[in-house]
Amino acid sequence: MKIAVLGGDGFVGWPTSLHLSDQGHEVHILDNLSRRWIDTELGVQSLTPMDSIQERTRVWHAETGRRIHFHLIDLATDYEILKGWLAKERPDAVIHFAEQRAAPYSMKSDRHKNYTVSNNVNATHNLLNALVEIELDAHLVHLGTMGVYGYSTIGAAIPEGYLPVEIETLSGDKKRQEILYPTRPGSIYHMTKSLDQILFQFYAQNDGLRITDLHQGIVWGTHTEQTRRNVQLINRFDYDGDYGTVLNRFLIQAAIDYPLTVHGTGGQTRAFIHIQDSVRCVELALREAPRRGERVKVFNQMTETHRVRDLAELVAKLTGAKIAWLPNPRKEAAENDLVVRNDQFLDLGLEPITLAEGLLSEVVEVAKRYAYRVDRARVPAVSAWTREIGKIVERDP
Ligand code: USQ
Secondary structure, three states, X not given: XXXXXXOOOOOOHHHHHHHHHHOOOEEEEEEOOHHHHHHHHHOOOOOOOOOOHHHHHHHHHHHHXXXXXXXXXXXXXXXXXXXXXXHHHOOOEXXXXXXXXXXXXXXXXXXXXXXXXXXXXHHHHHHHXXXXXXXXXXXXXXXXXXXXXXXXXXXXXXXXXXXXXXXXXXXXXXXXXXXXXXXXXXXXXXXXXXXXXXXXXXXXXXXXXXXXXXXXXXXXXXXXXXXXXXXXXXXXXXXXXXXXOHHHHHHHHHHOOOOEEEEOOOEOEEEEEEHHHHXXXXXXXXXXXXXXXXXXXXXXXXXXXXXXXXXXXXXXXXXXXXXXXXXXXXXXXXXXXXXXXXXXXXXXXXXXXXXXXXXXXXXXXXXXXXXXXXXXXXXXXXXXXXHHXXXXXXXXX
């Protein structure tokens, strides 16, 4: 297949591009390199030294003989260029990772809120609009998030996108219907992914676009089979308080002897997936395109759930790290349970990688190797969800 990977320079986009190229697909990365610009804005860098995207693709070609093509395009602002590229290249599938993906970054200030909304919503809408306009029947696979569901305390299992409901009709009959699972986003970032769902629903129903939405949990790990092949193919690895995600942060903190930063009681339960499974799921979903006229297909892309404090205790036991119990900069339930259905990927043959000690230690080893690149001052999460909370996080870590 000819596949366009939008956002193919990012944490999941890059290893996905390598994985698909390795399987013989013709891969085109479209990216505005915004993550690199945001690193500059925040004054942080990936723990792992990343080469330019051009250099990465050159090394991939030298290593494998396969080409990954790179196109510098901003989906949110370069509508005509995007449309022209799609019209000329007519890919069979489009994978859409090209959104600002950090909840804390999206909550930093009014400017960051505006940026996240206009970037994410315009990127998605421009893409859908262009596909219709040029009559391109490509399968669109979007990286969504588990966070659209919110973290309710009801304790019912979260289905894959749709909730069966029984409604009483005007004549008093009971009718069963499936509706999009009601969203309850916990950040501006998660809110944009909730808005994406409505855009997808409309374009599938109105124009027959074939769309798959992957509701992904928190990704951990760094290497995949392909990024291991050459040090210059290494994946980016965020540790800072905005872009670092919880388990990877704990592993890096353990490696640099920094107390593990648990927010609140650590009773937050979240869904997780290893980066290797993440790229495999995208590949599996690509093969399962919905038919024209079918509703949006939703997969829960996660393999296990864990409570934040259990993860901290696991990492502490493995490495001897200390735990710091910090005031929570976010507005979220202190404790929640979470049960998630992921039958569709299991039925397609996914064999989940779980929190094996070996893989956790591998991340600690990578972090130790590059520990000299860490700025300890950038480890604490300082982006506050409300002004009130902002007052209590002004503290020493
Ligand atoms: N947390 C800590 N300590 C830390 C960092 C986070 O206790 O040092 C807590 C947070 O308060 C939160 C939980 O860990 O309760 C998860 O935080 P996170 O930063 O790992 O994950 P989140 O902000 O939800 O976002 C990440 C990705 C996002 C993706 C999402 C999947 O950045 O792109 O969509 O995970 S999910 O969480 O399932 O919605």
